[in-house]
Amino acid sequence: MAERVWPGTPLTSRDLTEGKVITERWRPEAQYEWSTGESMSHFLAELKEGRLVGRRCDECQLVYFPPMSFCRECFVRTGDFVKLKDTGTVETFSISYLDTDARRIEEPIFVAVISIDGASEKMGFMHYLGDVDKDAIKIGMKVKAVWKPKEERVGSVRDILHFKPRRGR
Numbered sequence: 214m215a216e217r218v219w220p221g222t223p224l225t226s227r228d229l230t231e232g233k234v235i236t237e238r239w240r241p242e243a244q245y246e247w248s249t250g251e252s253m254s255h256f257l258a259e260l261k262e263g264r265l266v267g268r269r270c271d272e273c274q275l276v277y278f279p280p281m282s283f284c285r286e287c288f289v290r291t292g293d294f295v296k297l298k299d300t301g302t303v304e305t306f307s308i309s310y311l312d313t314d315a316r317r318i319e320e321p322i323f324v325a326v327i328s329i330d331g332a333s334e335k336m337g338f339m340h341y342l343g344d345v346d347k348d349a350i351k352i353g354m355k356v357k358a359v360w361k362p363k364e365e366r367v368g369s370v371r372d373i374l375h376f377k378p379r380r381g382r
């Protein structure tokens with residue numbers, strides 16, 4: 214295949230660092246607020262209390278977790294909020310030697326998609342696993358939330374530190 218030659222003057226990164234071209238650096242300080250809406254507001258408020266809630270569709274009985282205001286199957290408003298346990302099942306997981314900034318780390322972090330007990334299928338909740346050896350993590354493993362102390366909770370999914378293996382039933 215013939216190499217395509219684009220019009221213009223090619224630049225290398227060295228041309229930039231050596232100041233051969235005019236550059237401008239600018240760090241935007243965008244500040245914004247986001248309304249979480251009815252369902253997510255309730256979800257976050259309940260997290261602060263150490264509780265998980267879903268929301269049921271009265272038409273098809275799906276229990277959404279996290280709660281949603283509309284059913285994506287029936288296109289109708291969902292009904293009541295449903296109290297759920299803080300336990301679930303690992304659907305899939307990843308053992309990562311990169312942190313959230315993609316830097317290499319010695320001790321891996323474990324990220325899992327968890328089906329919360331009482332929610333419908335395919336409502337996977339992504340969170341960390343902890344208090345577990347990496348070789349012990351399995352798909353289908355029963356887990357339970359480990360919460361931050363009440364005074365440290367702010368109404369965030371990080372009010373849950375991680376999920377740990379659940380012994381017995």
Ligand SMILES: [Zn+2]
Pocket residue numbers: 270271272273274275284285286287288
């Ligand atoms: Zn529905």
